[in-house]
Amino acid sequence: MRRVALILGLLVGCGRAPESGATPDVPPSEVAQSEGVEIEEPEGELGEASAAEPQVRATVILIPLRSFPDDLLDAVEQALQSELDVEVERHAAVELPKQAYYPPRKRYRAEKLLDFLAQYERGPDTKVLGLTEVDISTTSDPYPDWGIFGLGSSPGTTAVVSSYRLKRKPRDREHVRSRVATVAVHEVGHTFGLPHCDEQAVECVMLDAEGGIENTDTSSGTFGPKCRALLDLLAPP
Numbered sequence: 001m002r003r004v005a006l007i008l009g010l011l012v013g014c015g016r017a018p019e020s021g022a023t024p025d026v027p028p029s030e031v032a033q034s035e036g037v038e039i040e041e042p043e044g045e046l047g048e049a050s051a052a053e054p055q056v057r058a059t060v061i062l063i064p065l066r067s068f069p070d071d072l073l074d075a076v077e078q079a080l081q082s083e084l085d086v087e088v089e090r091h092a093a094v095e096l097p098k099q100a101y102y103p104p105r106k107r108y109r110a111e112k113l114l115d116f117l118a119q120y121e122r123g124p125d126t127k128v129l130g131l132t133e134v135d136i137s138t139t140s141d142p143y144p145d146w147g148i149f150g151l152g153s154s155p156g157t158t159a160v161v162s163s164y165r166l167k168r169k170p171r172d173r174e175h176v177r178s179r180v181a182t183v184a185v186h187e188v189g190h191t192f193g194l195p196h197c198d199e200q201a202v203e204c205v206m207l208d209a210e211g212g213i214e215n216t217d218t219s220s221g222t223f224g225p226k227c228r229a230l231l232d233l234l235a236p237p
């Protein structure tokens with residue numbers, strides 16, 4: 001049990017299949033040290049060039065793993081920019097790593113994809129988001145291999161989102177774009193150290209998927225006030 005708790009503390013899997021009852025909350029201890037962040041007043045005279053520089057929280061590099069449709073990439077880029085105040089860069093597609101393939105279920109292990117994506121890191125202010133159309137999975141005790149929507153290291157620099165399960169029974173294509181964008185904001189939110197939250201009243205994007213598509217479909221796609229404040233503490237823009 002202890003080993004599982006540690007794994008869940010590092011990797012927060014989201015969107016497990018309906019059988020899963022796991023709700024891996026990350027203990028708040030990891031974020032407790034963020035109090036006391038000081039905001040320095042800019043020096044210099046009013047009207048200097050500093051005001052023209054847009055402030056961004058981080059740069060997120062989008063990396064299609066094998067392939068990812070352009071309209072979904074566009075939706076992810078727009079959502080990350082507007083919800084997380086990040087700069088987005090697009091990397092050329094790269095082939096899925098063989099070492100992440102899981103033959104018994106013919107799909108890819110998400111935590112191994114995160115290991116693979118780590119080679120594209122460029123420092124603490126850069127996040128790497130892999131995007132793929134293939135099915136991905138991870139371990140969710142007691143199940144050795146569970147299909148998921150996405151996985152993000154928390155806190156960390158890498159995350160991965162799969163459209164495979166998000167393409168099931170959509171109302172239309174816009175519905176798929178909306179789901180993929182919501183999961184991308186959620187997983188990148190984890191990389192900034194945000195745990196799952198309890199802001200059901202505002203349908204916060206950091207609610208646990210809790211084993212189905214429903215919470216993704218009802219998500220506001222944006223951060224509730226608690227998560228917004230925590231994000232600003234953990235990663236000031």
Ligand SMILES: [Zn+2]
Binds near residue numbers: 012
């Ligand atoms: Zn999550």
Ligand SMILES: [Zn+2]
Binds near residue numbers: 197204207
């Ligand atoms: Zn929240």
